[in-house]
Amino acid sequence: MSHVGGGAATNFRVAVRVRPLNAREASARSPTCVLLESEKTLTINNLNAGERPISSSTPTEHRFVYDRVFGPSASQSDLYATAVRPIVSSVLQGYNGSVIAYGQTGTGKTFTIEGALEGEQRGVIPRAVQDIFTHIQYLVRVSYLQIYNEKISDLLQPSSDANLRIRERGNGEPYGLSEHVARRAEDVYKLLAAGKNQRVTNSTSMNRVSSRSHAVFTIVVEHSSQRAGKAGGNVVTIGKLHLVDLAGSERFEASSNEKHQKETANINTSLSTFGKVVLSLTSKHHRHAPYRDSKLTRILQNTLGGNCMTTMITTVTLAAINYLESLASLKFASRAQHVKNHAILNEDKDEQALLSSYKTEIERLKAQLAKAERVQREKEELAAKIAEMEV
Numbered sequence: 001m002s003h004v005g006g007g008a009a010t011n012f013r014v015a016v017r018v019r020p021l022n023a024r025e026a027s028a029r030s031p032t033c034v035l036l037e038s039e040k041t042l043t044i045n046n047l048n049a050g051e052r053p054i055s056s057s058t059p060t061e062h063r064f065v066y067d068r069v070f071g072p073s074a075s076q077s078d079l080y081a082t083a084v085r086p087i088v089s090s091v092l093q094g095y096n097g098s099v100i101a102y103g104q105t106g107t108g109k110t111f112t113i114e115g116a117l118e119g120e121q122r123g124v125i126p127r128a129v130q131d132i133f134t135h136i137q138y139l140v141r142v143s144y145l146q147i148y149n150e151k152i153s154d155l156l157q158p159s160s161d162a163n164l165r166i167r168e169r170g171n172g173e174p175y176g177l178s179e180h181v182a183r184r185a186e187d188v189y190k191l192l193a194a195g196k197n198q199r200v201t202n203s204t205s206m207n208r209v210s211s212r213s214h215a216v217f218t219i220v221v222e223h224s225s226q227r228a229g230k231a232g233g234n235v236v237t238i239g240k241l242h243l244v245d246l247a248g249s250e251r252f253e254a255s256s257n258e259k260h261q262k263e264t265a266n267i268n269t270s271l272s273t274f275g276k277v278v279l280s281l282t283s284k285h286h287r288h289a290p291y292r293d294s295k296l297t298r299i300l301q302n303t304l305g306g307n308c309m310t311t312m313i314t315t316v317t318l319a320a321i322n323y324l325e326s327l328a329s330l331k332f333a334s335r336a337q338h339v340k341n342h343a344i345l346n347e348d349k350d351e352q353a354l355l356s357s358y359k360t361e362i363e364r365l366k367a368q369l370a371k372a373e374r375v376q377r378e379k380e381e382l383a384a385k386i387a388e389m390e391v
């Protein structure tokens with residue numbers, strides 16, 4: 001699943017991850033409906049989905065081909081190595097990268113993006129952080145936001161405004177979002193754990209601890225190197241990595257309480273706009289993409305059809321009872337494969353990078369030090385002269 005900088009066709013990739021039956025489904029001996037055929041192909045059928053009303057009672061099977069398919073036994077480390085590490089490598093070179101988990105509630109988005117902080121079950125974020133910190137020559141800063149009920153809040157500064165506005169210019173960045181410089185992986189894990197505590201969760205029929213907000217964890221890496229060739233001088237590259245855990249798509253349940261219904265409606269606003277943007281980007285007529293219709297799509301504007309190397313990981317379950325939701329997710333993922341992104345190297349031409357401002361600060365401090373040394377020297381010379389005269 002390699003991404004190549006600049007090549008539009010390879011900059012948006014789609015993987016599917018099929019989660020195993022959970023304990024409840026396994027103990028109920030739930031039948032399955034997804035079959036993996038190869039590393040890139042799967043089929044889904046309605047043969048065992050009879051318990052739920054389906055549009056057609058005739059047996060149907062759909063076959064889909066993706067950039068990569070991860071089966072129920074695929075490990076967190078397999079998924080990271082194949083679908084995510086190439087993006088992290090590009091980010092370290094100065095490209096924008098995104099990994100987005102999309103799928104029905106309870107199918108493994110949070111498990112994939114976060115997972116555990118330690119051990120084999122570590123998800124994408126801790127593995128990416130570990131990879132980044134093996135390269136000590138980078139300056140790393142992180143931010144973490146959630147979108148809940150169409151409001152953006154800072155998960156790393158919970159006391160701040162709970163409804164951050166998005167900058168009109170600046171690629172969907174919210175005003176006032178805190179950024180934290182991290183010197184080692186442990187710094188990031190602490191921030192991640194603190195932010196995770198602030199995230200809104202609730203119980204859905206599919207998932208006891210369901211994320212009710214969309215969460216975007218961003219890691220910015222800056223690197224300063226000597227420019228090759230005659231021009232010489234220093235060049236600072238800035239790579240930005242968005243790791244996105246979307247709230248799950250869930251059927252609207254009329255019986256649920258008002259708060260839950262509002263949440264579901266708002267999750268659906270952002271998700272349906274996300275869907276509409278993907279549909280318009282992949283339509284033959286190049287319709288206008290409605291990025292501005294939801295907070296999520298404004299923040300992810302570069303990620304979808306813009307300057308970014310993106311992998312969308314669509315999660316589905318094996319269980320036949322969810323045939324219709326899984327089919328909808330798989331069809332969407334198949335369509336998303338036609339999104340085209342154009343990733344370009346981000347060099348700091350405007351000296352906006354933190355490293356550039358550090359450089360300026362270092363120059364200022366050096367000048368101050370030289371001045372202080374000069375004054376000290378002059379003082380010493382004067383003291384010596386006085387001593388001579390006193391003799």
Ligand SMILES: Nc1ncnc2c1ncn2[C@@H]1O[C@H](COP(=O)(O)OP(=O)(O)OP(=O)(O)O)[C@@H](O)[C@H]1O
Nearest residue numbers: 019104105106107108109110111207210211247248
């Ligand atoms: N590939 C997998 N292997 C083993 N367990 C998994 C896998 N994917 C998910 N699970 C388990 O299934 C449960 C639900 O997963 P998770 O919370 O990640 O779902 P989600 O898609 O983020 O749901 P929501 O949208 O409701 O937040 C968790 O207990 C998780 O550990």
